[in-house]
Amino acid sequence: MINDKGILIRNIYYMLSYAFQELRKNNYDEISKEDFEYIQDLFAEILYKGISYQLKQGLYREYIERHDTLSVLRGKLDMVETIKNRVRHKQVLSCEFDELSENNTFNQILKTTVGILIRERTVSSKRKNQLKSILPFFDGVATIDPFNIHWNMLRFQRNNQTYRMLMNICYFILDGMLMTTESGAYKMATFSDDHMNRLFEKFVLEYYRVHHRELSAYPDHIEWDIADRETAAINFLPEMRTDITLHKSDRTLIIDTKYYGKMMQEQFDKQTIHSGNLYQIFTYVKNLDKDNTGNVSGMLLYARTQEEIAPDLDAIFGKNRIMVRTLNLNCNFATIREQLDDYASYISGT
Numbered sequence: 001m002i003n004d005k006g007i008l009i010r011n012i013y014y015m016l017s018y019a020f021q022e023l024r025k026n027n028y029d030e031i032s033k034e035d036f037e038y039i040q041d042l043f044a045e046i047l048y049k050g051i052s053y054q055l056k057q058g059l060y061r062e063y064i065e066r067h068d069t070l071s072v073l074r075g076k077l078d079m080v081e082t083i084k085n086r087v088r089h090k091q092v093l094s095c096e097f098d099e100l101s102e103n104n105t106f107n108q109i110l111k112t113t114v115g116i117l118i119r120e121r122t123v124s125s126k127r128k129n130q131l132k133s134i135l136p137f138f139d140g141v142a143t144i145d146p147f148n149i150h151w152n153m154l155r156f157q158r159n160n161q162t163y164r165m166l167m168n169i170c171y172f173i174l175d176g177m178l179m180t181t182e183s184g185a186y187k188m189a190t191f192s193d194d195h196m197n198r199l200f201e202k203f204v205l206e207y208y209r210v211h212h213r214e215l216s217a218y219p220d221h222i223e224w225d226i227a228d229r230e231t232a233a234i235n236f237l238p239e240m241r242t243d244i245t246l247h248k249s250d251r252t253l254i255i256d257t258k259y260y261g262k263m264m265q266e267q268f269d270k271q272t273i274h275s276g277n278l279y280q281i282f283t284y285v286k287n288l289d290k291d292n293t294g295n296v297s298g299m300l301l302y303a304r305t306q307e308e309i310a311p312d313l314d315a316i317f318g319k320n321r322i323m324v325r326t327l328n329l330n331c332n333f334a335t336i337r338e339q340l341d342d343y344a345s346y347i348s349g350t
Helices: 009-019 026-033 039-057 079-087 105-118 125-138 163-177 193-211 232-236 275-288 333-348
Strands: 062-070 093-101 178-180 186-188 216-218 244-248 251-258 264-267 270-273 296-304 313-317 320-328
Touching: 009 026, 009 039, 009 193, 009 333, 026 039, 039 105, 039 125, 039 163, 079 093, 105 125, 105 163, 163 193, 193 216, 193 244, 193 251, 193 296, 193 333, 244 333, 251 275, 251 333, 270 275, 275 296, 275 313, 275 320, 296 333, 320 333
Parallel strands: 251 296, 296 320
Antiparallel strands: 062 093, 178 186, 216 244, 244 251, 264 270, 313 320
16 A cells, blocks of 8 residues: 555545545445555545446436527527527527536536546556446536636535535545646646645544544634623634534543644754644633633644654643644554544543
8 A cells, every 4th residue: 555645545545434424335345445556546446436326326417508499489488589580481499498417517527537537647547447437428418627616616405415525526636636737738736735634634523523422523613702892803803713622521622633744844953843833722722711721622633644753742831731743644544543532532631
């Protein structure tokens, strides 16, 4: 099993399976048993299995507006165009109507992503052939410019819920890994730190939701502890939203996840914890524990890849415990689970 950005690719699959729990269903079981040399190859396998399952259910269709000339009326009559046809001695009606079609944004994204993976050199021949085998089912679907996809405009409802995970995988591939050559062709770049950071955060949150039901795990909004909340100055303060808040009884642990190519910053030939990160978790803790009970703790959790030096801190600020820990992602997943379980015990003050 090869590393990508210092993380075992099998572990990236496990992280994805927590972030998108659809991957934990039966049709994806075999993926965890396979070896992948490149992360693009892993994504190609996930997408092939996901689309194959979707094809059995049928591709999602939605109504699109069409304008056509017909012998009988359908939908709304376009009077102006119909008169023009009559002037030209054409006995047809110009109609505007809605039609259920597979040629929608969801399927266009799937087809475009499959096409790019087929041309990617780091995808194995086996998986390229798998992806080619499903392309004929998209004959009536157009491709889309990856840079013009409005991901935040995708809307999921009962009829397309099965596309949610597929769209997230396509987002990781297209938004996180694409670059353009001078000829205008697309090729894969490395998996970006920004997308790894989002995946790391989502993975840790979902892990605690699945394996530690005794804890309440959620992202949380923290209010600024300001005496006069009516003052206009509060409008200029940034929003405080935690990555993960673990709550049990009267105790709370705030976890702020961080993924960097380098975990430490260097100042004056000395490696230190990123100061902004430490200030951030300190601010979260102090504002949440406005009564100064000491029942709120904070943890900066870094993803450890291949660096020799890892940040580590355990200190009491006033009554509140602030910690910096690393989660080693370059080891067996059972060891990762042990680390996360150990961190969960910190909420009890142990």
